[in-house]
Amino acid sequence: TATNTQKYANLQENSNAAIVIGFGPSYTTIQGQGTATLLEKASAEEANAIARIKKRLQDHNNETWPVFQLDAYNAESIAVFKLVPTTLQLLNLEHSSGLAITNENMLQII
Numbered sequence: 001t002a003t004n005t006q007k008y009a010n011l012q013e014n015s016n017a018a019i020v021i022g023f024g025p026s027y028t029t030i031q032g033q034g035t036a037t038l039l040e041k042a043s044a045e046e047a048n049a050i051a052r053i054k055k056r057l058q059d060h061n062n063e064t065w066p067v068f069q070l071d072a073y074n075a076e077s078i079a080v081f082k083l084v085p086t087t088l089q090l091l092n093l094e095h096s097s098g099l100a101i102t103n104e105n106m107l108q109i110i
Helices: 006-013 044-059 070-074
Strands: 016-022 028-038 081-092
Touching: 006 028, 016 081
Parallel strands: none
Antiparallel strands: 016 028, 028 081
């Protein structure tokens, strides 16, 4: 995320974070909560995270993520956070997916 955003300020102030990943167009999501940690600028861990993001974009023809200049990570204006989930849940409202329908409760993964 950019260091001049509200998201960055919020994560610096409170490391509790959540993420929702949808598998659209179906009504199925994975939802997680955990702790976000800012990776050290120019560290091996940050470089590895950036390389993995770039590879994912290349492997999917830039279709899976809003594209911006990832090389901007070399500047101080971009920060990389790592989310370590403490909980993960599956929410599935799609009857034809082959997964258990979870419209009453979420299926706890971790």
